[in-house]
Amino acid sequence: MKYALLIYTTAAAEEYAAAVTAGRQAATGPGPWTEYTQAARDAGVLLGAEQLTHTETATSVRFRGEDRLITDGPFMETKEHLLGFYLIDVADLDAALDWAGRMPVREGQIVEVRAALSGMAWQKVLG
Amino acid sequence: MAEGPGLSDLEHAFRAEWGAVVATLARRLGDLQAAEDAAAEAFAAAAAAWPETGVPPNPGGWLTVTAWRKAIDAHRATRAAAVDPRVLSEVTAAEEADVTGKPLGDDRLGMIFACCHPALALEVRVPMTLRYVAGLTTKEIAAAFLVPEATLAQRLVRAKRKIRESGIRFEVPASARLAERLVSVRTVVYLVFNEGFAATGGDALIRGELCEEAIWLGRLLHSLLPADAETAGLLALMLLHHSRAAARTGQSGKPVPLAEQDRSRWDAALIAEGTRLLDEALARRSPGTYQLQAAIAALHAAAPSVTGTDWPQIALLYGSLARLDPSPVVTVNRAVAVGMADGPLAGLAVLEPVLASGALDGYAPLHAAHASLLQKAGYSERARGAWARAAETSAVPALRDELLRRHENS
Numbered sequence: 001m002k003y004a005l006l007i008y009t010t011a012a013a014e015e016y017a018a019a020v021t022a023g024r025q026a027a028t029g030p031g032p033w034t035e036y037t038q039a040a041r042d043a044g045v046l047l048g049a050e051q052l053t054h055t056e057t058a059t060s061v062r063f064r065g066e067d068r069l070i071t072d073g074p075f076m077e078t079k080e081h082l083l084g085f086y087l088i089d090v091a092d093l094d095a096a097l098d099w100a101g102r103m104p105v106r107e108g109q110i111v112e113v114r115a116a117l118s119g120m121a122w123q124k125v126l127g
Numbered sequence: 128m129a130e131g132p133g134l135s136d137l138e139h140a141f142r143a144e145w146g147a148v149v150a151t152l153a154r155r156l157g158d159l160q161a162a163e164d165a166a167a168e169a170f171a172a173a174a175a176a177w178p179e180t181g182v183p184p185n186p187g188g189w190l191t192v193t194a195w196r197k198a199i200d201a202h203r204a205t206r207a208a209a210v211d212p213r214v215l216s217e218v219t220a221a222e223e224a225d226v227t228g229k230p231l232g233d234d235r236l237g238m239i240f241a242c243c244h245p246a247l248a249l250e251v252r253v254p255m256t257l258r259y260v261a262g263l264t265t266k267e268i269a270a271a272f273l274v275p276e277a278t279l280a281q282r283l284v285r286a287k288r289k290i291r292e293s294g295i296r297f298e299v300p301a302s303a304r305l306a307e308r309l310v311s312v313r314t315v316v317y318l319v320f321n322e323g324f325a326a327t328g329g330d331a332l333i334r335g336e337l338c339e340e341a342i343w344l345g346r347l348l349h350s351l352l353p354a355d356a357e358t359a360g361l362l363a364l365m366l367l368h369h370s371r372a373a374a375r376t377g378q379s380g381k382p383v384p385l386a387e388q389d390r391s392r393w394d395a396a397l398i399a400e401g402t403r404l405l406d407e408a409l410a411r412r413s414p415g416t417y418q419l420q421a422a423i424a425a426l427h428a429a430a431p432s433v434t435g436t437d438w439p440q441i442a443l444l445y446g447s448l449a450r451l452d453p454s455p456v457v458t459v460n461r462a463v464a465v466g467m468a469d470g471p472l473a474g475l476a477v478l479e480p481v482l483a484s485g486a487l488d489g490y491a492p493l494h495a496a497h498a499s500l501l502q503k504a505g506y507s508e509r510a511r512g513a514w515a516r517a518a519e520t521s522a523v524p525a526l527r528d529e530l531l532r533r534h535e536n537s
Contacts, residue, residue: 001294093246093294094304115293 002116003096005086032104051084144187146262150234154297169194237297243312359408360418366401367424370394386433398428438467471504491521
């Protein structure tokens with residue numbers, strides 16, 4: 001089964017900005033996230049992963065009839081921000097929870113585990 | 128329809144086999160709702176056929192194979208996307224033979240672990256276990272927990288969807304996760320028992336059945352995992368508590384405190400079984416909170432009277448329990464035991480931090496223990512105040528009456 005491991009932070013905006021930046025700086029050299037990603041790849045479970053830019057840089061597209069309204073900012077102001085995600089393919093929820101539990105996340109960060117639906121008609125396009 | 132012998136046999140088979148049939152189907156299909164629907168059809172087929180043909184020699188196997196065929200038919204009819212195609216490709220005649228040969232106990236154990244999965248909310252793990260492992264009806268569970276039946280049914284539907292869509296398996300977890308997951312299973316079983324034992328509300332008769340169900344679940348778990356000391360400890364604890372069932376309530380349903388119980392009415396067979404189980408568990412040298420609580424219950428069960436009870440040993444065991452699993456409730460119990468072993472002033476000293484913290488201010492047993500210790504220490508005036516506080520905080524009417532009586536007599 002495919003699972004999205006969604007990494008959220010509950011910290012205030014400033015701390016969130018620091019978390020994103022720290023992640024970017026860490027990208028210059030290997031660290032715990034490099035090790036984690038390598039482990040997931042070696043285990044053959046990793047389908048993809050992305051780290052997202054600051055939520056302040058988001059642009060939202062709203063649908064009003066035929067109109068497309070472009071607005072600056074996230075769709076909803078919340079205390080929780082999505083930092084990034086991993087997409088993995090494992091046997092069951094227990095295995096997905098294991099991979100979530102191995103993430104080198106910091107205090108105040110949460111990993112939400114969501115199973116992906118399978119067998120949908122649109123997915124046939126992906127082959 | 129006449130109540131023929133075939134029908135009452137069916138009823139017996141229903142209770143005994145339903146959980147096992149659903150568990151086998153659920154593991155195969157990965158979908159509890161589909162398993163339940165197929166089982167319902169198989170039992171309806173049995174109700175129609177067995178009064179004519181008689182109950183087959185292996186009713187469980189008959190029901191499982193029939194349910195399995197119904198599940199395949201249902202899938203062919205709807206082409207439902209919910210069933211994993213890999214599972215369906217396995218569906219052959221050979222597979223059916225395998226289903227009948229499979230020991231049913233294994234599948235029921237997998238069902239327990241699915242119903243008690245920590246990814247499900249604790250409030251729903253208890254009714255899920257009662258419904259799908261113990262085989263109680265939604266109506267019975269709703270009555271026991273004072274929840275409208277429709278509300279409970281809705282919670283079960285949500286939980287079943289979560290199990291199916293999130294990929295919770297109806298299987299015994301891998302050994303690396305087993306110990307952690309067993310903790311959740313034991314918690315659920317003991318919650319069921321306590322719900323029946325503590326009687327915080329609801330129908331007394333149904334609540335008595337909850338104790339029986341919990342013991343049945345404990346026996347099942349122990350028979351499937353005989354080497355697990357804490358599982359044996361849990362079963363021993365429940366048996367030892369339950370041995371006092373007949374003596375715990377007096378006429379008109381009033382609770383009788385341990386000190387005043389007619390010990391000749393304690394169930395000697397349950398005490399013997401519980402004590403034997405506990406001894407075997409302790410011999411495994413893998414201590415835990417259930418074994419400690421069972422050891423305390425065993426000392427009470429072995430005592431000829433309150434004064435003839437080994438209070439110093441009980442106080443020590445509560446001390447060990449407090450170290451392993453610190454909680455103010457354990458401290459209250461330890462204070463009572465210390466009060467009996469070393470005198471009321473020693474007991475009051477143990478109780479003092481709990482009273483000062485205010486953590487259990489709404490907990491009637493705290494105030495009852497406080498009142499009893501104060502009274503024995505000769506502080507009659509303060510004892511009266513504590514009895515009143517105990518009566519105020521008690522949620523159970525019968526218990527409240529008893530506490531008020533003691534308040535008046537103090």
